[in-house]
Amino acid sequence: MSRPSTCQILHALGPTLTVVGQGRTTARFDDVELEYDASRYAVVAREAAFEEAVTEADSTSPYLAMSLEIPPDAIARMLLALADVSAEPPAEAASALVSDLDTPIEDAVVRLLRAIRDPVERRIVAPLALEELVFRLLRSEAAAMVRGAVRRDRDADKIQAAMRFLRANVERPVSVEEAARHVAMSPSHFAHRFRAVARVSPMRYLKRLRLEHARTLLLSGLRASEAAQRAGYESASHFTRDFKGHFGAAPGDYAERFQKL
Template sequence: MALNETADSAIDPSNHAINGTPAPLDPGLDHARLDLVALLDRFTADTAGTCETAVHGLFLHRILHCGGPSHGIQTPALGVIAQGSKRIMVGDELYVYDPMHYLVSSVDLPVMGQVTGATEDRPYLGMRLDLDVEEITKLIRDESLPPSTPTDASRGLYVNRLGTSLLDAVLRLLRLLDTPEDIPILAPLVKREILYRLLMNGPGARLRQIALQDSQTQRIAKAIMMLRQHFDQPLRVESIARDVHMSVSSLHHHFKAVTAMSPLQYQKQLRLQEARRLMLIDMTDAATAAHRVGYESASQFSREYSRLFGAPPLRDTRRWRETASA
């Protein structure tokens, strides 16, 4: 399957350029990036993997080895990298981001992700801040917020260049981990500023769409929620379209615009990821896992599983368990 690398991710880290246009040098931004590396390195010094922090919704990452690609659900979040880089695949589109760029997802998306450029001497360092749609809604209702140009439903994930104003707010949120007594009062204020910066920067209009009442993106978000709640049931697109007040053709069109896949492809990825979780975590056998996620044909399950994960269920789970044991 061919990969379409999006315009958002046309990155040339070697000369700090996007789409062939050299970025202006910003000494303040470079200094802030060094601060970000130092903070994340210090806060994750005793961690390998992901750790939750005292700030609700803030997670820190320290990855020592690149490893293979992993599959999961990308929930609404802001991703910032201090060191290293990451590849995210949505449908057949590839997004790449690094310390020069941040990633935003506004809806739940099945993705394949892979950390690149990570070693024990120079680990991948990053952070994720979960985005609260209710807080976005409150902010866009503020009369003081500058209006944005209305847009149609568009991809629920994007990469944009990191600027000083956003990075400064991210650093202040991280520094609150040194003063836990300040977190209950100051963290909500800094989070609100981060949301404001995201809404006002680059493709921020996409983020607004998820919170606008009756926008096409919000309707697709509701359709996604229905699919996630009933992924093991037969797909009834007509019923979903009726519940979100869209025609079937409109649902298909806007669903693909937001998720880069059709409702059926989305459901298929949800089923296969849950089946993999059942086999790896709950030690369920392949036939039982396939049945529990809604497959009636074991052979169809095996074919589609191999297509997504690169190996049949038994071989894939054995490989992951051997890796974990090592």
């Protein structure tokens, strides 16, 4: 946009991050007016309609901005990974917030934008950049607002405990039934409530844990066969198929690509 604009009605469909690269804008949520430019970022907590007007832009310095809808399941997964340090969101959170754009959040945004331009990096690097961005936001002034975008379930504490148990035992042949016993739930009820809280089945979560652990081992220098065994895979071909399906590249190719970054 190469000149200031009058107010227009915009809709956020869920938790949304906006980062301005150039120019300045003003947004009004109910009775709250927020102004932000390239030194600040804005977070909208939930589905909302708001008025926005670009207040600074011209032909030589057009208004540039990026808005990213943050998947609630990405927030839920990160909250569960940070269960030991997470806090309960406030009962009444504001609709939106503006905060100073610090270097860690800015760097994560830049990595995400760079990754989505390349088809291979879009599959491999972009999900990691998104995870980092969610992590950074959950450690920022916007943490309570981002955390509040995910509904607190009555069984969340037990599911978080089960996830910690699965993560701590990722290198041994632990089963979903054992995790259910660990949190004193029947296997069927555990599977049902696990999916409700984590947005994924316990089997798929355990598989993802094993693959993420194998990725960490690969990037630390282990060979693919060693990483597969340490991550609980008995079949190297099964591991390669699962790894490629999840990360978009075979284990060896994936490790080689990251060594070049």
